[in-house]
Amino acid sequence: MKVNTIKRHFREGFKNIFRNGWMTVAAVGAVTVTLILVAAFLALMLNLNEMAKNIEDDVEINALIEITADEDEIVALGDQIEQISGVESVAFSSNDEELDKLIESMGEAGESWQLFEQDNPLNHVYIVRAENPADTAPIAEEIQTFDNVHDVNYGQDVVQRLFEFNKYARTIGLVLIVGLIFTATFLISNTIKLTIMARSKEIGIMKLVGATNNFIRWPFFIEGMLLGILGSLLPIAIVLGGYSYISNSIAKSLSLPFVELLPFNPFAWQLSLLIMGIGALIGVWGSVMSVRKFLKV
Amino acid sequence: MIVMQDVYKTYKNGVTALNGINVDIRQGEFVYIVGPSGAGKSTFIKLIYREERPTKGTIVINDKDINQMKEKNVPYLRRDIGVVFQDFKLLPKLSVYENIAFTLEVIEESPRNIRKRVMDVLELVGLKNKARFLPDELSGGEQQRVSIARAIVNHPKIVIADEPTGNLDPETSWEIMRIFEEINARGTTIMMATHSKEIVDTIKKRVIAIEDGVIARDEHRGEYGYES
Numbered sequence: 064m065k066v067n068t069i070k071r072h073f074r075e076g077f078k079n080i081f082r083n084g085w086m087t088v089a090a091v092g093a094v095t096v097t098l099i100l101v102a103a104f105l106a107l108m109l110n111l112n113e114m115a116k117n118i119e120d121d122v123e124i125n126a127l128i129e130i131t132a133d134e135d136e137i138v139a140l141g142d143q144i145e146q147i148s149g150v151e152s153v154a155f156s157s158n159d160e161e162l163d164k165l166i167e168s169m170g171e172a173g174e175s176w177q178l179f180e181q182d183n184p185l186n187h188v189y190i191v192r193a194e195n196p197a198d199t200a201p202i203a204e205e206i207q208t209f210d211n212v213h214d215v216n217y218g219q220d221v222v223q224r225l226f227e228f229n230k231y232a233r234t235i236g237l238v239l240i241v242g243l244i245f246t247a248t249f250l251i252s253n254t255i256k257l258t259i260m261a262r263s264k265e266i267g268i269m270k271l272v273g274a275t276n277n278f279i280r281w282p283f284f285i286e287g288m289l290l291g292i293l294g295s296l297l298p299i300a301i302v303l304g305g306y307s308y309i310s311n312s313i314a315k316s317l318s319l320p321f322v323e324l325l326p327f328n329p330f331a332w333q334l335s336l337l338i339m340g341i342g343a344l345i346g347v348w349g350s351v352m353s354v355r356k357f358l359k360v
Numbered sequence: 361m362i363v364m365q366d367v368y369k370t371y372k373n374g375v376t377a378l379n380g381i382n383v384d385i386r387q388g389e390f391v392y393i394v395g396p397s398g399a400g401k402s403t404f405i406k407l408i409y410r411e412e413r414p415t416k417g418t419i420v421i422n423d424k425d426i427n428q429m430k431e432k433n434v435p436y437l438r439r440d441i442g443v444v445f446q447d448f449k450l451l452p453k454l455s456v457y458e459n460i461a462f463t464l465e466v467i468e469e470s471p472r473n474i475r476k477r478v479m480d481v482l483e484l485v486g487l488k489n490k491a492r493f494l495p496d497e498l499s500g501g502e503q504q505r506v507s508i509a510r511a512i513v514n515h516p517k518i519v520i521a522d523e524p525t526g527n528l529d530p531e532t533s534w535e536i537m538r539i540f541e542e543i544n545a546r547g548t549t550i551m552m553a554t555h556s557k558e559i560v561d562t563i564k565k566r567v568i569a570i571e572d573g574v575i576a577r578d579e580h581r582g583e584y585g586y587e588s
Contacts, residue, residue, distance in 0.1 A: 064468075067468070067471055068465070068468050071465055082453045265451050265452070265453070268449045268450075268451055269451070269462070270435070270438075271409070271438065271443065271449060272438065272443075272449075272462065272463050272466065272510065273435045273436070273438035273439035273466050273467070274435060274462075274466045275432070275435045276432075276435075278435075278466055
């Protein structure tokens with residue numbers, strides 16, 4: 064294909080947007096509405112997912128070391144834990160450090176615990192993190208079987224339920240997003256089909272004067288892409304505006320633990336790009352699929 | 361150039377349009393196709409640029425059997441055949457200029473050449489001052505002339521016209537015939553279905569008469585032979 068021909072296809076694609084007037088408005092409208100839904104849903108899902116991941120990443124195993132263990136045994140235990148497959152990090156925390164943490168976490172009431180500084184009742188601890196948070200439970204169980212381990216603590220019940228919940232939430236979210244995009248594609252390709260149906264005669268004429276299928280398809284391809292991109296503009300504006308509003312005002316005034324939204328930059332921009340990409344893809348797919356039927360002349 | 365052997369055409373609805381056609385048209389010939397309405401003239405013409413395919417028989421255009429031709433090669437066949445359609449078949453949303461330029465864009469002609477050739481051909485059919493008009497803004501005769509301009513702009517080997525003077529006043533008709541004779545003189549094969557006794561009997565050429573789906577007459581320098 065010559066450069067001039069490529070230019071021609073782009074020119075025609077652009078012109079068709081204007082030539083089709085209200086049909087263009089209808090198709091762009093359909094893209095806009097569905098993409099707003101997709102965008103809102105994606106923003107929600109990705110944030111929930113991120114929160115879940117943060118919580119999961121915070122999960123750590125506290126392996127309490129027997130008070131009777133001597134220094135060599137403690138080091139040996141550390142090595143042993145490190146050897147477990149799936150362990151990301153093992154950090155030693157002495158009983159003094161543990162006491163400091165405890166006092167700190169209790170705030171004012173913690174001061175009374177300072178009495179124990181002379182006679183610390185706590186154990187030394189290994190803090191273990193799993194590479195994959197979902198492996199936490201089996202790793203903890205394995206550590207439990209080692210010598211010199213007094214007890215293992217990782218908030219068993221809560222963590223187990225959290226993982227369970229996250230797994231379902233992710234699956235459901237994914238299914239919903241895929242379903243939404245599928246519905247959007249169907250809706251949009253139908254609207255675009257209407258605009259092309261009105262031009263089926265023209266496609267026939269083009270074929271009769273010697274145009275190849277590709278020659279006819281290209282402007283439609285570009286037109287579909289433009290429709291998709293035009294349709295993504297308003298959703299993107301809403302994403303950028305809405306997200307900056309939410310992340311600036313609401314999230315700060317609520318300031319709940321764990322509720323930390325993905326930062327506006329880059330998340331909102333990435334989401335915008337994704338929305339534009341989805342729009343363009345849907346537009347191209349819708350128009351190319353619709354032209355196909357009319358090319359058999 | 362154009363060879364048909366034992367060509368039959370029966371449409372899906374059971375209508376038999378052609379009933380054993382044998383014809384041989386050489387490069388550079390000028391042929392009138394005459395005959396009553398519904399005798400099969402349009403079908404005969406549509407077979408040549410493969411808008412329709414024969415039920416039986418072979419059609420060879422430019423040494424190519426177009427019945428065996430792959431679908432993707434059909435556009436290239438059509439580029440060698442300029443067709444003036446009975447219903448013009450202009451693209452309604454494109455201007456006169458763009459309609460004619462389309463045929464040249466398809467063959468990836470350079471924009472400079474496209475401009476020059478479109479303007480030349482518009483001059484030839486006398487529509488230079490209407491280049492920016494949409495087809496709907498033109499009279500029937502003017503649309504017909506745009507259709508003719510589009511058919512001849514890329515210098516095809518064959519020009520097929522289905523009643524190209526049907527909507528024209530006598531004066532414009534003779535003007536159109538002059539154009540056809542001119543491009544025929546350059547070596548283009550012309551095939552023209554017509555109901556005009558006056559034209560056929562005045563500008564004497566080969567006449568093929570189709571009646572009831574068969575060739576009833578095939579005469580060089582023939583006459584129209586029907587009451588007008």
